[in-house]
Structures are given as structure tokens and as C-alpha cells.
Amino acid sequence: MKKFLFAIVALFTAAPSFAQFSSGGFSLDEEHLYWGVRLGINFSGIGGDLESDKSRTGMALAGIIGVRVTDSAPVFLESGLYYTERGGKNLKYKDAPIPDEPKSLKGHLNYLEIPVLIKYGITTENNIAVLPFIGPYFSMGISGSYKYLRHPDMGFKIGCGAEWNNLYLEGAYQFGVANIIDTDDFDDATSHGHTFSINFGINF
Numbered sequence: 001m002k003k004f005l006f007a008i009v010a011l012f013t014a015a016p017s018f019a020q021f022s023s024g025g026f027s028l029d030e031e032h033l034y035w036g037v038r039l040g041i042n043f044s045g046i047g048g049d050l051e052s053d054k055s056r057t058g059m060a061l062a063g064i065i066g067v068r069v070t071d072s073a074p075v076f077l078e079s080g081l082y083y084t085e086r087g088g089k090n091l092k093y094k095d096a097p098i099p100d101e102p103k104s105l106k107g108h109l110n111y112l113e114i115p116v117l118i119k120y121g122i123t124t125e126n127n128i129a130v131l132p133f134i135g136p137y138f139s140m141g142i143s144g145s146y147k148y149l150r151h152p153d154m155g156f157k158i159g160c161g162a163e164w165n166n167l168y169l170e171g172a173y174q175f176g177v178a179n180i181i182d183t184d185d186f187d188d189a190t191s192h193g194h195t196f197s198i199n200f201g202i203n204f
Contacts, residue, residue: 036168038062040199044086048191050148050181052088056108060084060197066119074121078133082113086195087145093189109149109180109193113139115157131161137174148182153193161199168201 040060046052064080087109117135124130134156141151159172176192 032068033066034203035063035065036201036203038064038080038082038168038199038201040197042084042086042195042197044088044193044195046088046091046180046191046193048179048181049189050091050093050191052091054089056085056087056089058085058087058110060199062199062201064201076119076121076131078117078119079114082115082139083110084113084139084195084197085110086193108143108145109141110143111139111141111151111153113137117157119161127164129163131163131170132159133161133172134158149191150178150180150182152178153180154178155193159197163203166203168199168203170199170201172197172199 038060040062042058042060043055044058045055060082062080062082062084064078066076066078069075069077085108115135115137117133119131119133122130122132137155137157139153141149141153144151153176155174155176155178157172157174159170161168161170163169174193174195174197176194178192179190180193181189181191
């Protein structure tokens, strides 16, 4: 958590120097290509036959790029590469503690993730661009606590962002559709990840 708070302070300390490149916010009529950085916090859990009864708090860090896909409407396609920390606390298997594991078991699942999001831009009276979005994500585990949790994951992400003077803020919910548990160890069980995230960032 300390590293996350330090990164937030560093990001917003640098923000005024970046904001000078824009005097009126995100221009939906003029913007055709943008890129940026994101720093966020995740509140994630695991549901299904193997489930967590408490969420895990982790961080996310990303570089993103977006492109307008049509001149007739402010519709954008956004992707990027995220490092994201997910998982859950106090994992249980079908309402029973996992054998030979401590009660306070934490499932650390850290991924490299690529989302493919469709965003639609709406400009408000205060020159704030509101950008609801939806799309799939694909992720590959790069580290984790337990061998019985598979590394690949995929699902869908839905949320809404807002931009003003290059500064960006969004809230999103992700729900996995891939089974992340190794059925060889847990007798054809199924489990899926879910995450609520808040991301801060700067667009260029």
C-alpha cells in the first residue's frame, strides 16, 4: 500500500506540468489518437467452488493507447498493457477450508493484462469528457501464490472514465469468464475472478 500511495503522490505532483498542453479538456471533435499512463488500486476476489470471503487490495500500472474509429461519432478503441495485482483472502473450497492451508490464506494473482475497450465520449458544460466503456480483457499470470490457480484469464470490463485538462479518472468492474482453478487438483471445480478498480492517469 505504501508504494501505491507514493506513486499516486508522484503522479499528481507531475500533473500540472502535463496539464499545460491542454487548455480546454479532451476535445472529442479533434481527438483521433491519444496515449497515456494509468495508476490504480484494485479490490478483487475469487468466486465459485474455490472462493474468497475477503477482497485483496492490490495495485495496477499501465500504458494505454486509443484511436478514434469513426468520424461520425466520438467512438474510440482503447487498449494497452497493464500490470495488475488481483486475487483474494481466506480462500475456501466449497465452504470448507483448504486442507493443509492456513485460515488466513491469501491468493496472490499478478497478471499482465490487455483490455480491448470501446469508449463513447460525451462532453459536459465544464469541458469534461465523460467516457463510458465496455470490452473484453485477456491476461496472463506472471506470478502467484498457488499452483492450483491457473495463470491465463479472460473476461469483460465495464466502467466509466472522465477527463479534464489531460487528467483522467475512471471506475471499472471486471468479471472473469475463464476458469482459473486447476481441475486436476480440485475435481472439476470452477472459479472466476472479479475486480473493482479505480484508476488515475494522464492522457497525451
